[in-house]
Amino acid sequence: MFLFVSVYLISCSSNERRSNSKIILWSSNNTEEIEYARYIVNEWNKNNPEEKVSFQPVPEGQSSEEIILAAVVGKTTPDIYSNMWEGDVEAYAQAGVLVALDTLDGFMELLHERCDNSAIEEVTSPDGHIYQIPWKINPIMLIYNSNIVEQLKLSNPPATYSEFFAAAKEFQKDSDNDGYIDHWFGYAEVLVTWWQRFFDFYPLYLAASDGAPLIKNNKAAFNNEAARKVFEFLRELYKNSYFPKERLSARQDVFLDGVIATRFTGPWEISHTEKFKPSGFKYDFSFMPVPDNHKGPVYTYGDPKNIVIFKTCPNPNLAWKILKFALSDKNDLKFLEITNQLPRRKNLDIDPLYADYFKKNPKMKIFAEQSKYVKGTDQSPVLKEVFDLISQEYEACVIYGVKTPEEALNDAEKAVNLLFLK
Amino acid sequence: MKKKITPYLLVSPYIIHFLVFVAFPVGFSIYLTFNDWNIISPMEFIGLGNYKRLFNDPIFWKSLSNTLIFLLIHIPLQIIVALFLAEMLNQKIKFRGFFRAAFFLPVIVSGVVVTILWQQLYGFDTGLLNRLLVKLGLIKIGWLTDPSWAMPSIAVMATWKNVGLYTVLFLVGLQTVPPQYYEAADLEGATHFQKFFRITLPMINPTIFMVVVLSTIGGFSLFIEPYVMTGGGPLNSTISAVLYIYKQGFFYYHMGYATTLGLFFALLILSVVMIQKKFVEKDK
Amino acid sequence: MKKLILYISLTTGAILFLYPFIWMVSASLAPESEIGNLIFLPSQISFGSYFQMFDKIPIGKAFVNSMIVACAVTFGVLVFGSMVGYALSRLEFKGRNLIFYIVIFTMTLPFQITLIPQYILIVKFGWVDSYAALIVPYLMNALAIIMFRQYFKTIPQDLIDAARIDGCGELRIIFGILWPNSIPALVTVAMITFMASWNEVLWPLIVIRDENLMTMPQLVTLFAVGGRAESQLGVKLAAATMLALPIIIAYTFFQKYFIQSMASSGIKE
Numbered sequence: 001m002f003l004f005v006s007v008y009l010i011s012c013s014s015n016e017r018r019s020n021s022k023i024i025l026w027s028s029n030n031t032e033e034i035e036y037a038r039y040i041v042n043e044w045n046k047n048n049p050e051e052k053v054s055f056q057p058v059p060e061g062q063s064s065e066e067i068i069l070a071a072v073v074g075k076t077t078p079d080i081y082s083n084m085w086e087g088d089v090e091a092y093a094q095a096g097v098l099v100a101l102d103t104l105d106g107f108m109e110l111l112h113e114r115c116d117n118s119a120i121e122e123v124t125s126p127d128g129h130i131y132q133i134p135w136k137i138n139p140i141m142l143i144y145n146s147n148i149v150e151q152l153k154l155s156n157p158p159a160t161y162s163e164f165f166a167a168a169k170e171f172q173k174d175s176d177n178d179g180y181i182d183h184w185f186g187y188a189e190v191l192v193t194w195w196q197r198f199f200d201f202y203p204l205y206l207a208a209s210d211g212a213p214l215i216k217n218n219k220a221a222f223n224n225e226a227a228r229k230v231f232e233f234l235r236e237l238y239k240n241s242y243f244p245k246e247r248l249s250a251r252q253d254v255f256l257d258g259v260i261a262t263r264f265t266g267p268w269e270i271s272h273t274e275k276f277k278p279s280g281f282k283y284d285f286s287f288m289p290v291p292d293n294h295k296g297p298v299y300t301y302g303d304p305k306n307i308v309i310f311k312t313c314p315n316p317n318l319a320w321k322i323l324k325f326a327l328s329d330k331n332d333l334k335f336l337e338i339t340n341q342l343p344r345r346k347n348l349d350i351d352p353l354y355a356d357y358f359k360k361n362p363k364m365k366i367f368a369e370q371s372k373y374v375k376g377t378d379q380s381p382v383l384k385e386v387f388d389l390i391s392q393e394y395e396a397c398v399i400y401g402v403k404t405p406e407e408a409l410n411d412a413e414k415a416v417n418l419l420f421l422k
Numbered sequence: 423m424k425k426k427i428t429p430y431l432l433v434s435p436y437i438i439h440f441l442v443f444v445a446f447p448v449g450f451s452i453y454l455t456f457n458d459w460n461i462i463s464p465m466e467f468i469g470l471g472n473y474k475r476l477f478n479d480p481i482f483w484k485s486l487s488n489t490l491i492f493l494l495i496h497i498p499l500q501i502i503v504a505l506f507l508a509e510m511l512n513q514k515i516k517f518r519g520f521f522r523a524a525f526f527l528p529v530i531v532s533g534v535v536v537t538i539l540w541q542q543l544y545g546f547d548t549g550l551l552n553r554l555l556v557k558l559g560l561i562k563i564g565w566l567t568d569p570s571w572a573m574p575s576i577a578v579m580a581t582w583k584n585v586g587l588y589t590v591l592f593l594v595g596l597q598t599v600p601p602q603y604y605e606a607a608d609l610e611g612a613t614h615f616q617k618f619f620r621i622t623l624p625m626i627n628p629t630i631f632m633v634v635v636l637s638t639i640g641g642f643s644l645f646i647e648p649y650v651m652t653g654g655g656p657l658n659s660t661i662s663a664v665l666y667i668y669k670q671g672f673f674y675y676h677m678g679y680a681t682t683l684g685l686f687f688a689l690l691i692l693s694v695v696m697i698q699k700k701f702v703e704k705d706k
Numbered sequence: 707m708k709k710l711i712l713y714i715s716l717t718t719g720a721i722l723f724l725y726p727f728i729w730m731v732s733a734s735l736a737p738e739s740e741i742g743n744l745i746f747l748p749s750q751i752s753f754g755s756y757f758q759m760f761d762k763i764p765i766g767k768a769f770v771n772s773m774i775v776a777c778a779v780t781f782g783v784l785v786f787g788s789m790v791g792y793a794l795s796r797l798e799f800k801g802r803n804l805i806f807y808i809v810i811f812t813m814t815l816p817f818q819i820t821l822i823p824q825y826i827l828i829v830k831f832g833w834v835d836s837y838a839a840l841i842v843p844y845l846m847n848a849l850a851i852i853m854f855r856q857y858f859k860t861i862p863q864d865l866i867d868a869a870r871i872d873g874c875g876e877l878r879i880i881f882g883i884l885w886p887n888s889i890p891a892l893v894t895v896a897m898i899t900f901m902a903s904w905n906e907v908l909w910p911l912i913v914i915r916d917e918n919l920m921t922m923p924q925l926v927t928l929f930a931v932g933g934r935a936e937s938q939l940g941v942k943l944a945a946a947t948m949l950a951l952p953i954i955i956a957y958t959f960f961q962k963y964f965i966q967s968m969a970s971s972g973i974k975e
Contacts, residue, residue, distance in 0.1 A: 060917045069675075070915045072462050073829055095462035192655045246547060381460075385674050392481075396657055400569070418478055421471065428876045429799035432789045437805070439786075439846045444812055447823030454823065461829065510716055515709075523961045524720035527727065530957055530964060532905040532923045535950045538930050538942060539726045586723070590969045642816070646907050650931055664818060664908075671822050672912055681822045688819035695814075 023319050025055040028064065028083035028305075032339040037082070039334060040326045053322055058083065072097050072310075079313035080323065082135060086123070086304045091381035093131040099309040100129040104320045114327060116346040116372070118211075123306065125379050133323060134344040136335070137302035138266035139370045140203040142289065143273075146282035148261040157262075157286040161233050164289045168242035171261055181241045186262040187254060188234075190245055192395045194387035199264050201394055202387075203301040204230045207288040211299040211375040215386060220416040222390070223409045229291045231405035234398045245399065256281065264288065266303060267367050271340060285366045302374035304344060329353055340364065342371055382419050389415040455682040460675040472682035482683060484658050485666040486690075488573055492662070493641045495577035500637050501630065504585050508592035509618075522593070526586035533583065537650040540579045541566075544651075566652055569659040576647050576660055584640065588633045595629030596622065634698060642691050663687050727950065734943040741939050755940035762941065765948055767918055768925040775840045775921060776903040782845035783899045784892060790846075791854025792880050796866065806855075813848040821912070828913050839913040840921065844903060850895045853970075857891035858884055894967040897960070904953060922949050 027037035037055045045052050058064045058081070065088060071077045072092065092098050101107050111120055111130070119134050144157045152171060158164040168185035175182055188200040206212070209226030237243040244260075254260045256277055263269075273283060287298040309319050325331065329351070332343040336357055342364075348354055349368040358365045377383055390412050397408035455473070458466040476482060507525055511518055528536060543550050544565035552562040565575045603621045612620070623630075644662040648654055654661030654669070661669075667687065671680030733741045734755050736748030759765060793799070794806055824843055833839040861884060869883050885892060910924040920928070926945045957964055 066915050069462070070834055074832060074834060091460070092462065095460070097462060192653065382674070388674075392658060395655065400657060402657070415480070418475060421475055421478075429793045429797040429802070432793040432797075432876065433805055435786055436790045436846050436851075440808060440812065442827070443824060443843050443846075444815070444820060447820040447827065448815070450823040450826070451819055454826075461826070507719060510712060510719075513712060515712060515716070519962075521716050521720055522965065523957075524723050526961075526965055527723055527954070527957065529968065530901055530953050531727070531950045532907070532926075532953070534907060534923045534927050534930070535730070535946045538926075538946045539730055542939070543726075582723070587968055590965055594969055639816075642818075646927065650927060653931075667818060667821070668908070668912075671825070677822055677826065684818040684821060688816040691816045691818070692814070 022051050022315060023053040023080065023313070023322060024078045025053055025080040025082060025322075026058045026078040027055055029057045029060070030339070032341075033083070036335050036338045039338065040331065044322055044325055051318055075312065077310040077312050079315075079319050080307060080309055082307045083305050084132065084308050086132065086306050087377040087383040089123075089132045089306065089308060090125060090379040090383070092308070093125050093127075093129075093379075094381050097311050098131040099311055099313065099316045100131060101133060101309065101320070102130040104317060106324065107320060110324055110327065114332075114345050118375075119344060119346075122376050123379070132306035132308050133327070134376075135305055135307045135327075136339075136341045137304050137344045137371060137374055137376075138268060138341055139367050139374050140199060140264055140266050140288070140301045140303065141367065141370060142262055142286045143255070143265050143269055143283060144262045144286060145255065145258065146284055147280070148258065157284075158289055159287065160292045160294070161229075161289055162292050164233075165236065165240075165242070167261075168237070168240070172240075172242060181244070182259065184244050184260050185242050186237070186264075187243055187248060187260045188264060190238075190247065190399050192391050194384055194391050197387050197391055197394065198301055198303065200234060201230060201390065203264060203288050204233065206299040206301055206375050207290050208294065209299075210296060211373070213378045214390075215378045215380050215383075215416070218380075218420045220386075220413040223413040226291075227409055228405045231394070231397055231408060233289075233291075234394075235401060235405065238399055239401060267340060267342070267364060270361075270363050285363065287370070297373045298370075299373045299375055300370060302344070302371070302376055304374075304376035333357065342367055344371070346372075385419055386416050389419075451681050451685055454678050455685055457678045459677040461677060462675075465678075468678070472679045475679060476682055476686060481658055481661065482663070482666060485661045485663045486687075488659060488661060489642060489644065489663050491573050492577050492580070492644060493638060495574055496580050496641055497634060497637045499577070499581045500585055500588055501633055503581065504588035504592050504633065507585065507589040508596055509622075511589065511593050512596045522590065525589050528583045529586045531583075533646045534650060536579065536583045537647050540575075540582075541651055544575055567656055569657040572652055572656060572660045576644075576651065580641075580644070580647060584637070588637070591633060592626065592629055595626040599625045631698075635695060638694060638698065639691070642687075642694075727954070730943055730950070731947050734940060734947045736940065738938065738940045741943075755938070755944040758938065758941045759944045759948070763925055763929055763945070764918060764920075765922070765925060765945060768920050768922040769948070769952070771837075771919060772904055772922040774837060776900050778837070778841045779844045779903045780896050780899045782841070783847045783850045784896060786846055787850030787895060788854045788858075788880050788884065788888075789877075790851045791858055792876075792884060794851070795855045795858040796863075797876075809848045809851050813852070821908075825912050833913070835914055835916040835919055837919070840910060843909075847895075847899060850899065853891055853895055854888070857888050861887055893963055894970055897963055897967040901953065901964075 025037065025041065027033050034057050037057075041053055041055050056078075059067050064083065065085065068077070068081065068084070068088075072095070077097070089098070107130075111133070115134050120130075123132050123134055124130050142157065148171065149157055149167075152167055154163075154167060158167045164185075171183065171185045172181055173183045174180065189196050202214075205214075205222070205227055208230055209224065212221070212224070212226060214220070214222045234243075238245055248254045248259070253276060255263055256273065273281075277283070288300050290298055307323060309316055309323075313319050327343075329345070330353075332345050333353055335341070335343050336354065340361070342348060345351075348371055349358075349365065354368070358368060380386070393403070393408035393412040393415075396411075397403040397405055403411070454465075456467060456469055456471075458468045458471065511522060515521075541549075546552060546562060546564055546567055549565070551565065555562055564571060566572050599622060603625070604617055607617050607621060643664055645664040645668065648660040648662050648665050649668075652660045654665055663683070664687075667680050667683045670676050670683060728746075732747055735751045735753065737750065737752040737754065740748050790805075790809070794802060794809075828834055828839045828843075831838070833842075865883055865887070866879055869879050874882065905923055906921070907923045907927055910921045911927070914920050914924065917925070926949045929945050930942050
């Protein structure tokens with residue numbers, strides 16, 4: 001009985017999809033992104049009634065990544081998915097379920113017009129094709145409590161490791177004299193989960209190494225001076241209790257409370273802070289701290305989300321036309337306005353079209369500047385696992401202090417290279 | 423005529439089910455261990471690649487040693503506590519049913535509930551145990567955050583959860599000991615301890631063996647507790663073999679490698695149970 | 707004197723085993739701020755945690771899912787188990803011993819070896835995110851077969867012969883004659899199967915991704931492990947209470963049967 005019902009339901013849903021529209025788009029579950037998707041879809045359908053597109057937010061589940069995988073396995077993928085994390089793309093590309101976008105008419109032109117060369121290089125797969133369109137980024141930067149920085153008599157928010165240590169030492173205190181420190185200069189979750197590294201290790205590594213890769217040619221490429229310095233930096237922070245080892249996430253917002261003075265976070269923090277900040281609270285953003293002898297611009301992790309077209313799409317060229325429309329400079333502006341997330345477009349900080357938005361949202365300006373020096377992830381099908389292995393060594397060295405940075409990185413390198421062992 | 427084929431008709435659903443869900447998976451398992459596969463791409467034959475990886479994989483071996491640590495703490499603890507409780511229940515007391523029911527309650531409740539509850543006990547900052555320690559003027563212990571404490575903490579929790587079942591089993595075993603033996607011993611002036619070690623233990627040897635085997639198999643299946651409580655940390659001290667296999671198969675989608683781990687682990691379990699049969703059963 | 711110590715120890719033990727559950731229910735009904743310091747009863751009953759929980763996760767749906775799956779599996783195991791148990795215990799046919807050994811074999815086979823290929827089968831059948839994936843693999847249970855076989859052996863042959871003379875088909879014999887006379891076995895198998903199915907988490911975690919189809923323990927697990935209940939202990943405890951409640955309620959009424967079933971199943975092993 002159940003067998004028949006489930007088979008029937010599965011076949012039912014796949015037939016429904018095609019009835020009204022030529023192209024099906026899945027957006028993320030984020031409220032603003034849904035609003036944006038709705039806007040784009042309506043605008044397109046207004047002007048192209050013969051070639052309608054429909055959209056739905058990605059179905060609810062354990063994580064959107066799992067839902068996509070389930071869809072790929074069950075062959076129920078949408079035509080366009082607009083929120084794929086860059087790190088996931090390569091696995092699907094190698095599985096042959098994504099359309100090679102560079103083969104589509106007009107793709108390379110738009111790509112060069114919209115994105116800078118480093119971004120284009122970044123999204124090119126090892127096989128030379130491009131399977132994703134850079135869509136949006138949320139660069140990780142340093143948020144800091146301006147009042148506290150003032151109190152500490154600093155001329156600028158700490159930019160190098162030494163400045164950071166000095167400020168942290170000043171700020172650290174045990175306000176209730178119970179023998180345990182309760183005010184720290186910064187905070188990074190001590191989770192061992194692989195994605196936590198995107199908020200501590202990885203952006204610092206990119207800053208210290210000017211955007212170096214973690215993997216290159218199927219081998220670990222991260223066992224270098226930059227990574228060592230980053231591990232050391234973080235380890236010292238925990239060792240000296242400049243960062244708390246306990247998890248503070250169960251409490252009221254510790255940044256707004258002044259319990260911590262800085263965090264590594266992205267532009268999404270702005271709307272949250274604006275909503276809940278106590279009166280008189282001043283904050284701003286700065287670049288990720290770098291090793292003392294660092295020269296040049298400061299890179300960071302951009303948390304890039306990209307758009308892909310699945311091979312199950314009946315008309316990739318039409319899908320591409322829709323995306324071209326969505327990625328025009330005017331629609332990119334609309335995206336910026338609706339979601340307050342940066343489209344991955346070059347010259348965002350100097351293009352006059354966007355000047356008005358940044359005047360109204362001055363805190364976003366620095367993110368636009370940062371967008372010139374942003375890296376995503378390396379194109380590898382085992383990226384998640386690489387981060388997991390690095391996280392485990394991170395735990396041993398940085399949080400528990402049982403390994404030196406050299407040992408930790410050596411072990412991580414060995415473990416990662418084992419992944420490519422066949 | 424009809425009678426001849428009826429038995430076959432009756433067992434046919436089972437046979438079909440067996441072939442599909444047992445025989446095929448076991449065979450396919452073995453085949454899969456020689457391949458690299460992530461479900462969405464075609465399978466790639468890699469010969470002994472997975473096995474090579476298995477032997478070089480420090481985390482897998484850690485997971486095995488974690489499981490061993492778990493068993494070494496859990497099984498003896500289980501036996502001692504269960505036997506102790508069963509002995510008490512075996513005395514002439516009122517409300518036996520109530521006590522037995524109380525001890526048994528954790529057995530039937532989902533492991534998830536038990537884990538969530540014990541997390542509150544073990545929490546570093548606000549957990550009940552640490553709050554108690556601080557009140558007594560002692561220092562807090564990282565029950566789940568200290569690599570040396572984490573697995574033992576889980577082992578104690580698992581004992582709490584399952585001991586009721588084994589208490590009941592021991593109770594049944596204890597009740598099969600003929601009272602004449604005890605009476606005879608009483609006549610000779612044997613103490614309670616002497617009676618226990620000379621009569622009770624040998625008589626319930628089969629029950630002890632069963633408890634050991636069941637706890638072992640249960641211990642090898644350890645999954646939900648570390649999954650919920652620690653995610654395998656800290657420093658991989660609580661990652662059980664099943665949790666690691668799950669991670670490899672359903673987090674990274676290394677189907678071939680995960681199957682290889684599963685096969686190896688299954689063979690390990692079978693060998694351990696067989697060894698236990700030889701030693702524990704014969705011993706006493 | 708000795709008796710007093712005995713009772714004190716037993717009571718202490720009982721408290722050790724019961725208190726956490728009492729605390730859990732208490733804390734789930736307490737206002738969020740009190741949970742940290744709660745020992746026994748909250749100062750006021752607040753259903754806030756429960757409202758939030760119902761808001762965040764489809765726990766009602768999960769309950770229904772668990773019910774459907776557990777009932778279907780239990781029913782299937784009773785039916786198929788008795789069919790095979792009957793054939794093995796009372797019918798003569800070639801291959802009877804072979805099948806018996808196969809049954810024993812499956813009992814000793816660790817699940818770790820079939821886990822992944824079974825998942826792959828589910829994927830190939832297109833059963834991911836379906837009740838079929840949760841039910842079908844569990845329809846046959848070796849332990850149940852062995853128990854039925856054991857029990858049916860004790861039923862007097864005359865009963866069966868009489869039924870045959872009356873013209874009863876084999877199925878009629880199983881369900882009409884054997885079942886009414888095997889209530890203890892039926893109850894035992896039903897309880898064990900239902901409980902095991904209800905509490906199963908690993909398999910649903912593997913084959914169900916869609917939130918609307920998740921079973922209760924699965925949903926509560928993800929809720930506890932994932933970020934959605936992160937800081938709110940009360941909500942987590944409310945979910946845990948909901949998960950434990952059905953079994954505990956059943957337990958309070960059928961406690962004797964629960965204990966007996968599990969004890970006898972252990973002995974059979």
